[in-house]
Amino acid sequence: MxxxxxxxxxxxxxxxxxxxxxxxxxxxxxxxxxxxxxxxxxxxxxxxxETPYQYLMTRRIERAKTLLRRGDLSVTEVCVAVGCTSLGSFSARFTALVGETPSAYRARRHDWAAAVPPCVAKILTRPVRNGEAGPAVAQ
Missing domain, CATH: 1.10.10 (Arc Repressor Mutant, subunit A)
Structure with a gap:
């Protein structure tokens, strides 16, 4: 190259x-x-x-996690906000990368994120491609 x-x-x-x-x-x-x-x-x-599609979806899921942690948007609104056109595909990709559904992720407590600088939170919450959840975080 x-x-x-x-x-x-x-x-x-x-x-x-x-x-x-x-x-x-x-x-x-x-x-x-x-x-x-x-x-x-x-x-x-x-x-x-990773392929361009995989890279793009990882970026979208990262942003979706941030929006879901805020809790002021529905899963459908988050899906549209990050550029996905199919709620089913978005949910399936989110579940594969994060290890839980978008609804379950949104419902979970995210108090720890308020005390963590955004640059560190981004690293801790980055989706992992092989289907495993990201680094363990105190919840």
Whole structure:
């Protein structure tokens, strides 16, 4: 992988981080990286360890966890706010990454998060791709 290609991939990853709630698809992201969709997906996975779709959904689930901890939005409202169009797909992905349903996560106490700096809370609550819940946190 060339240095220039890695820079383009990082810019696309930054775009995904910034515009996670927008409708993003692989062909549009590939155009931003000046690559074909198939080549873009392969190179993105080689560079970052997950496919563009997996990366985008992880960002969306991270944001959803933050919104659910606040407790002022319903699960459906959170689903739409993070850019998902299907409540069923959102719930299934959330459950796979977090280890509990969005409703159960929202209902659980999150007092610990108020005392933790946001940068640390983000690390502690980051979804883990292999289906295991994130680091254990006192509840």
């Amino acid at each position: 060339t240095f220039a290609e890695l820079i383009r991939l990082r810019r696309v990853r930054d775009l995904m981080d910034r515009d996670y709630a927008q409708p993003l698809d692989v062909p549009a992201l590939a155009r931003a990286a000046y690559l074909s969709p198939g080549h873009f997906s392969r190179r993105f996975r080689a560079a970052f360890g």
